[in-house]
Amino acid sequence: MVHLTSVTSDAAARGDSVVEGMETIKFDEPADDEVSASVYGSRFATQELPQHEMPEGEMPKEVAYRLIRDDLSLDGVPTLNLASFVTTYMEEEVEKLMTEALPKNFIDYEEYPQTAEIQNRCVSMIARMFNAPTDTEAENAMGTSTVGSSEAIMLGVLSMKRRWQNKRKAEGKDYSKPNMVMNSAVQVCWEKAARYFEVEERYSYCTKDRYVIDPEEAVNLVDENTVGICAIIGTTYTGEYEDVKAINDLLIKKKIDCPIHVDAASGGFVAPFVVPELPWDFRLQQVVSINVSGHKYGLVYPGVGWVVWRSPEYLPKELVFNINYLGADQASFTLNFSKGASQVIGQYYQMIRLGKKGYRSIMMNLTRTADYLAANLKLLGFIIMSKGGGNGLPLVAFRLDPKKGHHYDEFAVAHHLRERGWVVPAYTMAPHSENLKLMRVVVREDFTRSRCDTLVKDIKLALQTLNDTDRETIDKHTEHLKKNSASHRKKHNTHPYYKGEKHSLQGKHGKTHAVC
Secondary structure (H helix, E strand, C coil), X not given: CCCCCCCCCHHHHHCCCCCCCHHHCCCCCCCCCCCCCXXXXXXXXXXXXXXXXXXXXXXXXXXXXXXXXXXXXXXXXXXXXXXXXXXXXCCHHHHHHHHHCCCCECCCCCCCHHHHHHHHHHHHHHHHHCCCCCCCCCCCCEEEEECCHHHHHHHHHHHHHHHHHHHHHHCCCCCCCCEEXXXXXXXXXXXXXXXXXXXXXXXXXXXXXXXXXXXXXXXXXXXXXXXEEEEEECCCCCCEECCHHHHHHHHHHCCCCCCEEEECCCCCCCHHHHCCCCCCCCCCCCEEEEEEECCCCCXXXXXXXXXXXXXXXXXXXXXXXXXXXXXXXXXXXXXXXXXXXXXXHXXXXXXXXXXXXXXXXXXXXXXXXXXXXXXXXXXXXXXXXXXXXXXXXXXXXXXXXXXXXXXXXXXXXXXXXXXXXXXXXXXXXXXXXCCCEEEEEECCCCCCHHHHHHHHHHHHHHHHHHHCCCHHHHHHHHHHHHHHCCCCCCCCCCCHHHCCCXXXXXXXXXXXXXXX
């Protein structure tokens, strides 16, 4: 997700000082001819890093590197960021391969034909992992790489909408009011896809006891204007797998010809290895397209995603552009054009380096670690909201037990863990879930049993500290954090014009989005 940033006005830029009034005080500048062997002995160390306008002059490369590196040191540590599904570890050999590929523009097939071939190999491997039909030429699966699952979902929605429109046009019927059925716990990119492509969202809302789509309710929402149903393999809130087979079987039973797109952004590289017997993919008749994030449990650094269609029937011809670019003919269906080749190469390395056995070993280890963490948190008095034993993603979603009458909430626990360096998000559940608050720990490849024990100790310490702190002090601290946390670095993130929108689930219901 890319944030929309407001450009600072000249007046605000001139007055942008750490302490009010400092902008009026003038200090002597080092002479231009002063030279120092140390970065911190140079004149650049006494100057503010450029923020609003490109400087007129140059600076030495080692100085630029060190000052930017120092600035970035204020970021969190990726390995302690348990909010994100995104890969934070890769082997040195693949990092070297990816670095060597940085200058390559992936879209330039003529100049880099082997890189294009590597993408084709990845698509073939992933399609077969999803049990795509490969026995006939007529039903020949196809797919492409993307910059992530957000782009992959956009392409999936666009193809479903256009296919529905073509069918309605052929029947001489109105095609101006498309809609799409989905769970209210969808990731925000689904809301964006619907709004950008003018498709009405129809939600199967979560409840206080159910955090996934209700198959019966979802199918009942389908009408002649429905372009498709979204089913999620690994929701971002609790990691649960939605019952794709139940939706598929109900559609067949009721003789409703409605396609299913499976959002397997997080679970697409988990379910095939942990629960291979679970039918959620192209084994089901109504599943026509699937997306997956390579940069999540595909074990590649951000950003690479994949989308696969069952056959050309589900990807309308008019959406695909045949382009001769730099001497090579290529078929293109993408919202993006130029992009780096590194992530695609990284994905190929992981798939041939690890193989099915390696992926299975990693995913099973992550599942065991998640179950171990869940057992510890349960003993500490938390309510576990995620599924264990491989019946969901390797994560733990949990909340405080309301029966215990805590004078603090999940956000207070998260703030205390942040003081120890851990990023464990607290957020509110999807609409109609009675404003449930919860926390979530994503278990990634580099989250070992030892690191898990350290986290449990710090959660235990946070609870002890909060229990020993009176409510008034906690409330004051919480209010202070709301007003001041990171605000000194994010004054100008959002333009006032865009605040207070009411078209999203967050704007309408106060839903907050779990980090992906």
